[in-house]
Amino acid sequence: MSHLNKPVPAPDPDTKPFWDGCRKHELLIQECDACGRFHFPPAGRCPHCGATGSRWVKASGKGTVYSWIVVVHPVPKEVYAGEVPYVVALVDLEEGVRMATNIVGCDPHAVTANMPVEVSFQDVADDLTLPCFRPAKPSA
Amino acid sequence: MYALKDKYAIAGIGYTDFTAKSGRTVLDLALEAGSKAMADAGVGAADVDGVISYHFNDSVPSIAVATGLGLPEARYAVEFSSGGNAANLIVLSAAAAIEAGLAKTVLCYRAMNGRSGFRLGGGRDMASRGITQFTAPFGWITYPQAMAMWCRRHMIKYGTTSEQMGAVAVSCRNHAQLNERAMMRAPMSLADHQASRMIVEPFHLLDICLESDGACAVLVTKAERARDLKPKPVYIMGGAYGGGPFQGDDLFDAIRWPEHAHNYAKYIANDLWASAGVGPKDIDVAEIYDCFTYSVIMQLEGLGFCKEGEGGAFVQNGRIGLGGEIPVNTHGGLLSEAYIHGFNHVIEAVEQLRGQSGARQVPDAEIALTTAGAMTCGSALVLRN
Incomplete structure (x- = not known):
């Protein structure tokens, strides 16, 4: 845990x-x-x-990256030292609302403005799932 | 809109040394700054009947300062639970309180052991209640992390560069070298800024302000009373506090803010300039809240010193340095003087208008601007001598 x-x-x-x-x-x-x-x-x-x-x-789970940061210096160190670098982004959903999230499934430096993303649920514990996002699969 | 143009004045100022480890209580720092402001004005405890401050539970209550200074009749002792955004608001509120008859002379202060005690930049409460449950679980915790998101948005929308942000840091450091109370006086080049380690992209270490122990205080009273006191009065021409729609559930939260390439400054500009009856071109010296380099760029745009999106280019080539078009943060700012949560900006503006800034004095400075805030809400003052 x-x-x-x-x-x-x-x-x-x-x-x-x-x-x-x-x-x-x-x-x-x-x-x-x-x-x-x-x-x-x-x-x-x-x-x-x-x-x-x-x-x-x-929600459709689809959106675009509105802004993002790459956390390099972990704070608190004991919690995030093993996680950096990681991306925190504000994602605009198709429905017109914005949420803070992590971008997963790609190099942190591959994130770009307006990049299409889709929700990627991360089951971090039995009782907790975080709504993260990953680069959207190219549409067929 | 603030409707008390020139009716109130700053009649005294006081401050402690700015250090990384005061070895003293916050109360002791507050009392030193407060007693110095009273001595500067030439008033005694019986002449001061109001005390106001702002803090994040990292300071001492106004009543403790009133008690410690021996004020016999503290009629108005209040504080805002707030960040640097309230630095100028407490000055406006002091004037408002006097106008309402709640007090006659109000001591405004900010005191903190911001480096050796509670470190604001070190993280927040890890309990993810309220709005924090939608930020902290993603490792979005510190103020540098919060504000890097705004900075990135400005870069996305306008192409602002890290070198342009570095120009702000270098300009502040140049000024700090002329300021004996500044904590960081070693020369800094743009290359030093670019080579400083990355903390949270797009912020290098040198995009981020200091952490400091210290206190600053000013005494606000009616203009006619200030004219009878020892120092040259510095009149409060105008001011404003506020922001736009959806300012958030706390100071960190800006999820519903419409456009992060602009901050509060855009929304208070009209009230600010209308209240003072002047505009950006009339400002001789500007002390702009610089918790991070980008915030200076965004406020210069929002307040109309340049057009939206042109702030990055505006801060380059010495335009915001001494001798430039608009000298900004002549003390070195939060980036190089000290982080007294924006209240050191008020001190510097008053000293500039009194002609007391020595080697960094802006010649014949008559009108000064101070601002405070970087995200959804903030405050500003226009002062004159």
């Missing part, structure tokens, strides 16, 4: 459905009942129109 050294999400009433979805390898985001727009991070109220009703929908 080496992951326990790392920050582990603490789901709350707003976010539990998202993390439960990840464990089932489903990327869930909220669609506002009133204005129909998607929003993320999870919230009990739509940040666009203020309505409180929403439904969880499965």
